[in-house]
Amino acid sequence: xxxxxxxxxxxxxxxxxxxxxxxxxxxxxxxxxxxxxxxxxxxxxxxxxxxxxxxxxxxxxxxxxxxxxxxxxxxxxxxxxxxxxxxxxxxxxxxxxxxxxxxxxxxxxxxxxxxxxxxxxxxxxxxxxxxxxxxxxxxxxxxxxxxxxxxxxxxxxxxxxxxxxxxxxxxxxxxxxxxxx
Numbered sequence: 001x002x003x004x005x006x007x008x009x010x011x012x013x014x015x016x017x018x019x020x021x022x023x024x025x026x027x028x029x030x031x032x033x034x035x036x037x038x039x040x041x042x043x044x045x046x047x048x049x050x051x052x053x054x055x056x057x058x059x060x061x062x063x064x065x066x067x068x069x070x071x072x073x074x075x076x077x078x079x080x081x082x083x084x085x086x087x088x089x090x091x092x093x094x095x096x097x098x099x100x101x102x103x104x105x106x107x108x109x110x111x112x113x114x115x116x117x118x119x120x121x122x123x124x125x126x127x128x129x130x131x132x133x134x135x136x137x138x139x140x141x142x143x144x145x146x147x148x149x150x151x152x153x154x155x156x157x158x159x160x161x162x163x164x165x166x167x168x169x170x171x172x173x174x175x176x177x178x179x180x181x
Contacts, residue, residue, distance in 0.1 A: 012053045014039035021067065026085055026134070028078045029059040029068040066138035066175060084132055088146045088153045095151040096127030115161040118143050122156055125149070139175030141166055155179065 013035045021027050021035060036057030044050050062068040072078035104124050108116050123131055126147035133145040140163040145156045157176050159166035
């Protein structure tokens with residue numbers, strides 16, 4: 001059950017294991033891991049070029065392309081991210097500490113032509129420490145996150161004025177649609 005919902009890639013996943021990634025609701029990769037549909041032996045046989053797994057499908061490339069949702073520093077961090085993610089789908093939590101709302105007055109400028117960082121706004125609205133941003137390095141003109149407001153889980157989709165003035169490009173549209181799905 002968890003495999004179809006969540007997959008953490010900590011080493012190398014090629015061929016069949018990489019296919020499982022496409023069925024996951026959330027894909028967490030560990031720094032230095034690699035993934036691809038064709039591994040080094042197949043690439044060498046087909047192209048005559050010997051490549052390492054990290055040259056074929058490094059985690060950083062999958063983060064940039066939107067395949068990987070979260071990038072962890074190590075296995076322990078990946079487990080912590082998985083636990084945090086799954087916790088949003090259980091019962092409501094006790095309300096967390098309320099953020100300081102005073103800075104909100106200055107965060108969003110009155111002039112609509114001025115940019116602001118929507119991540120800071122979300123962080124100052126949600127319970128302290130409850131924001132889990134999904135795909136932060138992909139589709140940068142939109143922010144998708146799971147947060148808690150007074151202990152209740154909420155999904156956030158917000159335009160990010162700091163990138164393309166918040167205009168939705170194709171990557172941001174795919175990111176938002178997949179998150180809502």
